[in-house]
Amino acid sequence: MSESEVPRIDGRTPDQLRPVTLERGWSKHAEGSVLVSFGDTRVLCTASVTEGVPRWRKGSGTGWVTAEYSMLPRSTNTRGDREAVRGKIGGRTHEISRLIGRSLRAVVDFKALGENTIVLDCDVLQADGGTRTAAITGAYAALADAIDWAQRKKLVRAKAQPLTGAVSAVSVGIIGGVPMLDLCYEEDVRAETDMNVVCTDDGRFVEVQGTAEGVPFARTELNELLDLAVQGCARLDDAQRAALAAE
Amino acid sequence: MSESEVPRIDGRTPDQLRPVTLERGWSKHAEGSVLVSFGDTRVLCTASVTEGVPRWRKGSGTGWVTAEYSMLPRSTNTRGDREAVRGKIGGRTHEISRLIGRSLRAVVDFKALGENTIVLDCDVLQADGGTRTAAITGAYAALADAIDWAQRKKLVRAKAQPLTGAVSAVSVGIIGGVPMLDLCYEEDVRAETDMNVVCTDDGRFVEVQGTAEGVPFARTELNELLDLAVQGCARLDDAQRAALAAE
């Protein structure tokens, strides 16, 4: 079956992103904040700057960046239990929080950041697939704003360049044998293979996480998915750049 | 000092509410959803309907309504720890969740609702005082929409009237000796007495919770605060009615 014959649920072509928006300054309190949407997936990303670093890093002259991801109970189709009520964080939440943190740290020069800590909170207000990739893409923009704020407040030296590049992320997957970009929830559920790719703006990889759901995937399929993901991230970089250029 | 001489931080008169908005249908998944704002306080209220009731109510022929309240970590001026990460819910969160649930149950006829459960999730996206009163006011509208949905889906009989009235809530307090309506965060911090009042649309009380912060308050002050609160709730009733009347 040729690609053109695969009707995507929302009419997109296999290599097309959903509409992407990055709304900066969504929160009046946070040093950086972005409401990011990938189609119907909406994630509120806030960046909180505090002077000082965790104990194990004190005196090192270097900063720290970390992230916490969470879904509102009714961000999904059926209501999920609150992790605070259950009294523990689930494996998936843990995994995604760690992924977001690692992805952002890949483009941070901690020496240039100095002994400051930035926490990225990524709270999913509405979920429709790709929440972790939207979170990474939005959190990068919130992080950039927070670093700007820290430089204006003289917490970070004016000439320092704490960001060594930009980072964005997208999901790809194979559905009915066809590789597709930026899966929505319904596609995600049906995908035979599911991959999340985090790229820098120079086209290199920060994370590649591919999982066979049911049937293992071949090297050629992996290559096609990576091609799609790299193109998708390039377009997300453009969106980030445009959003950050606006006043 | 006369009331007119007390300049409120945001220029309001003592008996003036902040701008109130109730944005319905904010979530594509929930059976009812309202993004409510009281000034800069913004709370996302979603209502989730499920058939059936908790075990202790099974076979009673009556339904149940409950609520969970939470603040995003950076909804406040300085970032708070996530309760899910700490592994337990704080006393304040518990207290407010219970208050919201009780307030809504006061206007529900559980017989008319039938054996259905509605959970109201009130997540504070941005906090500037009055988050619990905004939550109650918004949650009522989300509840109304969810009941409508349940009637269209035939979960609730078409002619049943599960809502026996409307409910809204507002904070009042005494600052510099002057009773004031709908305190923002900075006012709340400085208030000598702080009261949250939940009223039905016929002007009766569902909850009255007054607390002296520092100096105990006299009966006359209590009366003035109640007067203000009743007026405030009447205006919030109007806002709810207008929002629910819109298509």
Place this chain on the structure above:
Amino acid sequence: MSESEVPRIDGRTPDQLRPVTLERGWSKHAEGSVLVSFGDTRVLCTASVTEGVPRWRKGSGTGWVTAEYSMLPRSTNTRGDREAVRGKIGGRTHEISRLIGRSLRAVVDFKALGENTIVLDCDVLQADGGTRTAAITGAYAALADAIDWAQRKKLVRAKAQPLTGAVSAVSVGIIGGVPMLDLCYEEDVRAETDMNVVCTDDGRFVEVQGTAEGVPFARTELNELLDLAVQGCARLDDAQRAALAAE
């Protein structure tokens, strides 16, 4: 129906307290201890004094007072689970602990107390309604004894007056349309409206918490309940004064 026609379960008139006792010095270890009873409700209140204050208050020159409330598993008619065994504190327990702490702090001059901390433990040995109001009333007396101890031990200056007044609490409610004072458990269950009122010995309010159980209540009913509560607290003040005057 006239008030005299409403037979209370235990033969009291609507405005009558249950027998109140305050047994001081119940514990040999605690700096202050009172076994308080309101009828069959019995609460052991101990006050523990420690030098120093929590971290967030260090160096302020001011002290701190806090409280913890708990019920023994079989203090009630049917055995409840131990919160320690369940691994978390329930919302009601949290709420009442906070209420007791706030109520006592309303009559403490923290400057006069100096950098000392007093923890009030209120453990319900037997419950028959009004456990929180008995706890506040007894804890005040235990607190007074603990402050005396601290002055004898020179932790607090001899001439300091850390207590700015006395505080007591009582429940009121409407049953069958009649406002009644100091509800026992069976009355509490049947009450249409339930209110807990915390007063200082000069008749002002520290806390007013009224809740409609089922039917909202009118302003006139609220006023009648407040009248009853103020009278009840005045008599509890007398009981506290008498107990503290004894050697």
Place this chain on the structure above:
Amino acid sequence: MSESEVPRIDGRTPDQLRPVTLERGWSKHAEGSVLVSFGDTRVLCTASVTEGVPRWRKGSGTGWVTAEYSMLPRSTNTRGDREAVRGKIGGRTHEISRLIGRSLRAVVDFKALGENTIVLDCDVLQADGGTRTAAITGAYAALADAIDWAQRKKLVRAKAQPLTGAVSAVSVGIIGGVPMLDLCYEEDVRAETDMNVVCTDDGRFVEVQGTAEGVPFARTELNELLDLAVQGCARLDDAQRAALAAE
């Protein structure tokens, strides 16, 4: 050194128990309740009867008896944290709860009890050494009363004999080389060897738990301690019998 030369803190001879009291019917709600004191150690023991047994015992025709031990935070000389607040039960609490349960089960005929569960709650109101042995001794009497209640209520057959004997417990220890009975807290702290012994009323052992604190103990010392303990338990049996004989 002769025994008479060892002055015990409270003037007792080495083989003397502290004053023992067993106050039955202390709680109006519990099916059996005893406030037991061994000197200044005071433990409230309540027995709660429920029809039915835990899932793993269902359909066996046999009952179950279990126990939970806890100390009030200020039952001790310095205030301890509440286990409910810390969110977990400590090792010592666990250990003693299990010991009490095992000790009581040793004198219960579960067939005769039928499919009923009895939970013994032993809450230490004041601690001065020997809390676990006082708890076992008091809990036995509460259990006996609860079984009586169950027979009057026809939950247990009138002619059944669910109790196969009586059980009591006492601590013994070596201080300054001298074996002593029923240690108070100050003695317990100084003891070189510390042993808790649980006996039936026919002088046999249910539990023997001896621990060297510092220096290991010899077989002869062990024998002397066992002698003392057996005598002590015999006197505790008398006290139980007397208390249960009273109306």
Place this chain on the structure above:
Amino acid sequence: MSESEVPRIDGRTPDQLRPVTLERGWSKHAEGSVLVSFGDTRVLCTASVTEGVPRWRKGSGTGWVTAEYSMLPRSTNTRGDREAVRGKIGGRTHEISRLIGRSLRAVVDFKALGENTIVLDCDVLQADGGTRTAAITGAYAALADAIDWAQRKKLVRAKAQPLTGAVSAVSVGIIGGVPMLDLCYEEDVRAETDMNVVCTDDGRFVEVQGTAEGVPFARTELNELLDLAVQGCARLDDAQRAALAAE
């Protein structure tokens, strides 16, 4: 620099595995058990078979396979806290448990397994890098033995083929610019890029998880790493086959 010039800590060539052993039947209780070692990394994998499936799968006619990973506190160079003592499972543990479960499920035909559940416990006795890949490789062999057992016990039909293939896993990474296979701990720490690859015995991928530590990696590097990993997994397949062929 040519590959031959990179001296590996333990003298291996870049494309060489550490010595691999799979010791079957290590536990007398488990239905399948394998002590797997990749060099000094030693993981005890046990497979526990139970009839029936979790509630959400009941009546489906299909089985379930899940995994739990854990490290003994002193399996590592410095002692780590026990997760049971801390009272919660860390993100890394969660992540790896999920990875192992997914990897094994990729080669299981749940229809053929029938309504049986197999839990794989992978406990790291000694860690020296690659614990998760060793765990997957060993767990597969334990799973195969457990399925054999289930067939002998008639829990699974004799002719059913619950395993659709074999699965193994290996780590690869770039150190000093050179791609290397099966990193030991010291190499892992120094790696610029770190990748875990899970393959089936027909050379397809179940999971690909690559992470840049510090510097993002290029597509060509990714390709070289995948080449190495596929070769490594082929050799691990041989080791599994040899171990399972032995009696």
Place this chain on the structure above:
Amino acid sequence: MSESEVPRIDGRTPDQLRPVTLERGWSKHAEGSVLVSFGDTRVLCTASVTEGVPRWRKGSGTGWVTAEYSMLPRSTNTRGDREAVRGKIGGRTHEISRLIGRSLRAVVDFKALGENTIVLDCDVLQADGGTRTAAITGAYAALADAIDWAQRKKLVRAKAQPLTGAVSAVSVGIIGGVPMLDLCYEEDVRAETDMNVVCTDDGRFVEVQGTAEGVPFARTELNELLDLAVQGCARLDDAQRAALAAE
């Protein structure tokens, strides 16, 4: 029935130990490590040395020794839940960890150890009765190796003698009226009385824990059990001495 007529499950005589092995140096990371086996019971004991002591012991010039015991989920016949997953440690685990710690501390001179802490981790790899006694016996040997290490590393003075003796432990019990040594699981389940005894190498007692399972036991039975245990521990001392003498 004479003792010779009681066929033990594995053919042993009543006073015979199971085969005992102590495999030193099992772990490459730990300062001391022993894989101990009592028949099919296998426990990995590691000793971890760290400089410094817990806060409450700082500045005392004395060291500390503590222990943690745990069972792998499938060390037993049917798989148990992981305590880390359940989020809390069970009573039995707590109890045994405390017993092991106390037993080892009985032979440590903390002054000679200096301000160093040694943690003994005892992880049961396979359970067949007597896991706590095997753990104590193995942990002693691991502790001895760790102290040696600390002396070679100059953490402890070369001439110091931190060990004041050796310690070992064994279980005894009465089955069918016959006292028996070192019960395996099947015997343990059937025992009427079960006792764990911890002895020093000079034949004195550190701990004696006897429990009647069902029927209380008489003084004569207690004496016979103690005789058996003392003999058993003497043979375990020999095994420890032999293992520690080897290079």
